[in-house]
């Protein structure tokens with residue numbers, strides 16, 4: 001167990017908050033390099049902190065009521081902030097992740113049924129198939145870097161769920177282009193934090209441009225080919241036939257393509273990071289790994305983890321929730337206010353921006369007991385922590401809550417349960433990676449690990 005354990009309690013890596021006496025320039029510099037380290041005691045101790053920013057105000061919220069107001073009850077007064085369009089726009093401008101207003105409403109109604117429970121049950125066996133291939137690979141090469149290996153796994157799962165096994169699909173090429181877009185063009189840079197007008201294009205490296213072009217061409221080709229075989233039942237076919245339930249209107253070709261790309265971008269890195277941090281925590285805290293193992297053996301024996309087992313794997317799910325509490329893959333959401341209003345008793349002007357900091361909300365002593373300790377049982381002792389309005393929102397909240405949440409949870413429970421049951425996970429004892437925010441929250445430098453098959 002790592003040296004930061006005290007009396008059996010494991011305190012995993014935490015982004016160092018500002019002390020509060022750094023001064024403006026140093027504080028800004030720290031924020032630009034790793035935004036989640038750019039907040040001081042005020043942001044942890046107060047529900048809302050407002051600072052002047054380029055002639056407007058920037059409000060930092062780390063409070064469930066404030067989050068629910070912005071994302072839920074008053075969501076009609078807010079859009080995503082320009083920074084989102086700047087980073088995601090080049091890849092998914094016309095997709096659910098980026099659009100607003102009526103276009104968003106129409107798309108969400110069309111796309112949400114793709115992720116309904118009845119489809120999840122059909123997708124579970126595909127996850128099992130991908131897991132079997134993945135395990136065969138690590139049996140041959142057990143030394144892995146967790147983040148890269150989990151990104152590979154979750155990409156393969158999504159490719160199978162979204163696309164099935166289309167003839168002639170160059171999956172490696174598609175994976176390479178998606179990874180390049182996520183880790184290159186889709187990574188936060190200090191210049192993104194400046195108030196560029198929406199019409200100013202974001203410079204992207206020639207390599208990033210090539211990856212984007214490849215990804216768009218591949219998505220166009222896949223959709224065109226699938227249009228010729230309407231009988232398939234994978235998610236792309238559902239996307240192509242998706243209709244607004246009231247008007248019957250279908251998505252345009254551009255919307256279909258940007259959504260397909262959006263699912264790959266939003267769906268594989270986030271789930272990969274959840275699994276990376278969860279495996280890291282299990283590697284550092286073996287009693288947790290042992291409890292998962294016993295639970296999976298009791299529920300599934302040596303067989304595959306099935307769809308109907310997911311709700312029975314209570315501790316495995318609690319470990320995943322505790323992982324996303326400590327390391328929310330999307331650690332900060334943003335919004336721009338479109339009309340004057342009041343949030344948490346504060347006057348808000350149109351044009352003000354919000355940082356909705358679930359990383360801070362998940363770790364503040366105002367809302368949690370021993371917030372820095374790794375304690376999955378808190379989700380078993382207090383199941384209400386998962387209820388609407390609780391201070392735990394790794395998937396966001398309100399009408400724009402993650403549309404792929406059920407899929408992500410199913411995949412993560414199946415993957416973590418299978419891997420921990422079947423493998424001993426060894427992580428170097430001194431591995432204590434700093435959480436680094438690059439839009440998502442990654443372990444800086446990665447996590448080297450060895451997965452050794454148990455039987």
Ligand code: HEM
Nearest residue numbers: 097263266267270271329330333395396400402403404408
């Ligand atoms: C552990 C895994 C995941 C996490 C933590 C996560 C987190 C989030 C969060 C926080 C949002 C809200 C963003 C905002 O309000 O600004 C979101 C939205 C979204 N997510 Fe996920 N996500 C995950 C997996 C997935 C998967 C597997 C898919 C699809 C296959 C997906 C697709 C989307 C899409 C399309 C949206 C936009 C929804 C809308 O605006 O209506 N996500 N996700």
